[in-house]
């Protein structure tokens with residue numbers, strides 16, 4: 001096992017973090033405007049006579065957008081509620097109904113919104129103590145549910161629960177995404193017969209899903225529009241990756257936390273010129289910072305990797321916390337290995353195949369041996385000094401390989417790691433004292449190793 | 455003590471010793487499988503012994519450094535067994551079922567012990583798509599081809615048909631026992647039933663069938679109506695056996711477990727493979743898809759079947775007066791399903807009790823208190839109904 005540092009091993013005398021603020025990118029404001037506009041638009045969808053689809057997991061939004069269907073992405077909704085400190089209400093409703101706190105907190109929050117939505121009668125609201133003005137209850141009820149979740153079976157069960165929450169009255173389309181396990185040595189990252197077969201199976205189901213959509217809208221599907229939307233999505237994804245790669249610079253001009261703040265345009269915002277413009281702005285700002293030698297943190301003494309899903313209640317707070325340690329979280333599995341992470345394979349004349357390839361290679365869809373290789377590549381490229389492993393308690397799909405990642409990265413790159421528990425949107429699993437002591441111990445291990453090198 | 459039941463108990467309590475001895479005696483290979491719906495007939499047809507990898511009661515040791523403690527006991531146990539080198543006697547491990555924790559454990563096993571052949575052929579979890587059957591057939595054909603390659607054998611249709619009939623007989627014999635138990639014709643404790651089913655998961659099926667026939671012939675049957683005990687249906691534990699101590703405890707508190715849907719129980723034998731379907735792989739795939747009608751599985755996606763409604767019916771059919779749910783800590787599919795079960799039983803005023811079980815141990819005294827009050831409550835209700843009638 002590599003250097004997993006427990007509080008007991010913590011070297012006394014570690015410096016507490018000093019109050020420093022991370023340098024936020026200006027472009028993030030634009031992201032926030034787009035996100036707000038998107039939600040406001042979704043809240044109005046029903047009044048404007050638009051159909052609404054609830055979905056989670058992979059980015060199906062271009063497929064829906066091309067059919068003029070509004071969409072609610074479950075994780076995005078849960079993250080929004082967490083960021084606005086409104087996730088406690090739906091989570092509490094779920095607990096009242098008997099859903100265990102160990103269940104995926106995204107799912108609990110999102111299904112909770114469904115419950116609140118279904119509880120619009122005065123009696124139900126009194127019983128559940130629902131406030132109809134809360135964000136969760138403003139999400140319009142679905143006219144259809146499309147389930148397509150990679151690897152994590154919880155995703156399918158989440159949709160199944162939604163289907164039942166809405167009394168089995170909302171049509172559901174279940175897409176099955178096979179895991180590329182690699183029974184044969186020919187199975188490689190994005191290549192080999194096993195990969196091609198799984199992509200073909202997924203593509204076929206996506207085509208069937210389009211027929212399901214046509215059945216609901218009663219209109220022929222606009223394939224040209226899908227290509228057009230994907231043109232923007234692809235370009236935005238390319239620009240995002242180019243901008244990320246620029247953060248190899250020292251000091252790194254942007255951090256993992258900035259990239260988590262830019263997930264929306266490549267996860268659930270509509271594909272159009274706005275998202276391309278956003279990443280152009282972001283990239284330009286990064287280039288300008290590099291030219292001026294401005295880093296994402298005031299002092300960059302350590303370059304870190306964040307492994308694990310994001311803790312949405314704490315983005316800003318964590319980014320300042322690490323700035324206080326003079327540590328820049330340069331990159332991470334969640335941001336750098338997912339969300340149209342392979343845009344080059346999307347052929348705009350036949351986008352479904354490339355979309356399927358991206359869906360099936362997201363960071364929870366590839367198996368641990370490939371995850372480890374990719375992380376090692378990234379750590380070498382970004383010259384990482386240590387790994388933060390955030391074990392999201394209720395997202396086992398993301399957490400399970402972390403002991404193996406710690407071990408492999410420790411052995412092969414000699415990097416120390418700090419492991420701690422937290423969660424995506426359930427704050428109660430996060431213990432700041434544990435995080436601080438583990439991070440401090442890891443930074444001291446980096447110092448010690450640097451001292452030995454001198 | 456019945457010697458046949460002893461044999462079942464021994465194989466169930468020391469499953470791997472049994473398999474190792476069998477391998478040595480017969481010179482056959484043993485292929486491990488992971489739960490929940492793996493069609494082991496296919497392994498049997500290769501001449502190898504199919505063995506369902508079991509949760510072991512041992513404390514987690516080295517496996518604790520490979521997997522977070524917030525995974526279910528079964529997956530942590532199997533990772534520990536691998537890191538503790540306890541599964542080296544298996545010539546390969548195969549699995550087909552989609553549960554995120556199972557997949558996670560398999561991936562950890564592969565990395566912890568790269569020399570283990572562990573292959574996955576994903577059976578579609580969504581059972582009502584137009585392509586569910588076709589996809590399952592394709593998966594099973596790939597599984598056969600893979601096994602042929604891994605074991606260096608050829609699987610003939612004839613061998614498959616033979617294996618299907620041997621397995622069908624095994625399921626039928628165990629179902630017969632269930633039926634006799636439901637109607638009160640025989641008195642087998644739940645832990646004895648568990649031994650019977652669990653041993654079937656690791657023993658050669660023909661041998662198991664012969665023992666089952668012997669057992670059925672030797673059991674004293676009674677035509678007297680069931681005594682005044684509180685009859686209970688036990689549900690849950692989708693992947694592994696609940697500790698027999700818990701089943702014994704329930705029965706020691708004045709209840710009799712008359713039926714169940716446990717994996718190491720009725721769930722395992724619920725569905726035969728239709729020998730009338732010409733192509734044995736199509737027959738196996740069809741059984742997989744249809745199984746959910748017989749005993750719903752919350753790891754499958756099936757809009758047409760509700761576990762809670764099925765449970766209400768099952769409790770009624772076996773004449774039980776209450777339901778005990780054994781819920782494995784951290785089992786997400788069961789956590790999702792449980793609130794609906796709870797609501798349905800409350801709505802229908804059928805008593806139910808949920809007990810959460812943990813690999814690392816259950817506070818038995820607390821469980822005893824809960825079960826005793828549950829049994830008491832049922833008795834009081836029954837008495838009240840009798841007075842009202």
Ligand code: SF4
Pocket residue numbers: 104105106107152153154155158364394395396397398
């Ligand atoms: S547990 Fe994680 S991967 Fe699974 S549905 Fe929840 S957020 Fe998604």
Ligand code: SF4
Pocket residue numbers: 526527528529553554555556692693694753782784785786787788
């Ligand atoms: S179904 Fe439940 S018990 Fe079985 S592997 Fe999955 S989480 Fe564990």
